[in-house]
Amino acid sequence: MRRKNACFDFSATLAFSSFTRCFWANHERNSTRMLRLSRISLRSALIGGLVVYLLADLSLHGPVGHRLALLRPGSPDSIAKAKAEGVIARVYFQPIHRSQLERAIREKGCPPEQALDELIDDALLRHRLENEKGLTVTSAEIDEALRRFSLKFETPGALATALKAEGFPNESALRERLEQTILLEKLITRHTAEATKVGDDEARAWFGKHAAQLAxxxxxxxxxxxxxxxxxxxxxxxxxxxxxxxxxxxxxxxxxxxxxxxxxxxxxxxxxxxxxxxxxxxxxxxxxxxxxxxxxxxxxxxxxxxxxxxxxxxxxxPVAPADFEQMKAEIIAALGAKKKSVAIARFREELRTGAAGKIEIFKDAQ
Missing domain, CATH: 3.10.50.40 (Chitinase A; domain 3)
Incomplete structure (x- = not known):
């Protein structure tokens, strides 16, 4: 009888222990689930609050909306900021500053409208150059351009003074500018060369019309x-x-x-x-x-x-009639130069047409 009671006590103890483990295991699982749900709810609440804040900020033009607007070049905030920084025009959102216009007027001695048009054309050419393939400049070409540029000055000291006045800190900066200039010249030549060709027949016909004046x-x-x-x-x-x-x-x-x-x-x-x-x-x-x-x-x-x-x-x-063969090279050069001028103007106009909506002029900032 005592042995039976002992077996019963052991079984009861074992059953209670198993029940206890199951209870606490379920409790822990439920607690973990509840904690996870609580965290998800908190995260959702935070995200929801942030979304509501951002929507309110953007609709009411708050600080976040203002910063985002500045990142959009075409936004009123971005344009206002550009004007405040002295930007008078933009080409593909690249700025042209008032200081550039003043310098162009001073150097070329032309009206402000003409100077600005030329700055815009230059910006269009640079933008086209960035998207043009197959144009390169060798070191020898830059060396020759630098040599010709240096001939304008009597001494190296005079050259250094001029470079400093023009904002070039050293010769490397000048070489970069010369490289850019050569590339632009090659770009223009690529798109105008065919239209500037002058043949012998054309030159002879022009000579025939102007022979009296050439005598x-x-x-x-x-x-x-x-x-x-x-x-x-x-x-x-x-x-x-x-x-x-x-x-x-x-x-x-x-x-x-x-x-x-x-x-x-x-x-x-x-x-x-x-x-x-x-x-x-x-x-x-x-x-x-x-x-x-x-x-x-x-x-x-x-x-x-x-x-x-x-x-x-x-x-x-006495009067000496002009000789075509003697003047042929000069005539071809003159006619070619005239054609090139027309072709360059046409190319620039094509660039402007292709940039419709990408040229902004801020007249109230000039």
Whole structure:
């Protein structure tokens, strides 16, 4: 009987222990589940509160909304900030500052509207360059550009001073600018080269239309003895030159001697009175008409508003027709330059058309 009671007590104890473990295990699982649910609810509440705050901030233009607006280049806040920083225009959201415009006006001496147009065109070219493939610049090309640029200055010191004044801290910065310039030139050439070609037939046709204007006009070479009448009576000046002409005709004095003795034109006096080769277009009417009417080798007096001239025509050359072969290279270069100017203008206009809506001008910031 005692053994049965002992077995019963042990079984009861074992059952109670098992029940206890199950109870606490379920309790722990329920507690963990409740804690997890509590955390999820708290996280949801926090996220919900944050969303509500952000929505309210954005709708009421709060600090977060303001910062986000500044990140959008086209937003009113971003535009206002740009204007406050001296931005007067933007091309693909890249700024053009008032200081750039002022510098362009100062350097080019053009109206503000023209200067701004050129700055916008330059910005469009740079944007196109960033998206252009296959354009490169060698070190040799930059070296040559730097050499040509340096020739503008008498000494290295003058070059260094100019670079500092233009905002270049060192030669490397200048080389970067020259590289950019060369790339832009290559970009323009790539898009305009075909339109700037000039063939022989085109050059010859242009020559045929302008042959008369291209002809070398009649020329003569003369020398003079000059007496001014600004501070002298005209009659006195004429009398002196009449005497000089008589001495010259009688071969008492040479023309060179008379120039050295009497002439008041310091320029020609240094050359024994020689005026060089002249055309009608280069001379005043009161001098050219009687001068070209003279016979070569026969000294004569001419009166002008400046004074009296003892003049002798030394040599004369008639009108010389232009020669196409001699002028061919010059004509092709001139026609090519004209075509290039038109092609560049057309290319720039194409860039502007393609940038519709990407060019912003802030007139109230200028």
């Amino acid at each position: 070398t006009p009649e020329r003569l070479q003369a020398r003079q003895v000059f007496l001014a009448t600004l501070d002298r009576e005209p009659a006195e000046a004429k009398q002196k030159l009449d005497t000089a002409l008589a001495d010259l005709t009688a071969k008492k004095k040479t023309f060179e001697a008379l120039v050295a003795e009497l002439s008041e034109d310091e320029g020609s006096k240094l050359r024994a009175g020689d005026l060089g080769w002249m055309t009608r277009e280069r001379l005043p009417a009161d001098f050219v008409l009687p001068l070209f009417a003279l016979e070569s080798g026969k000294p004569s007096l001419i009166r002008t508003k400046l004074g009296w001239h003892l003049v002798e025509v030394i040599d004369r050359k």
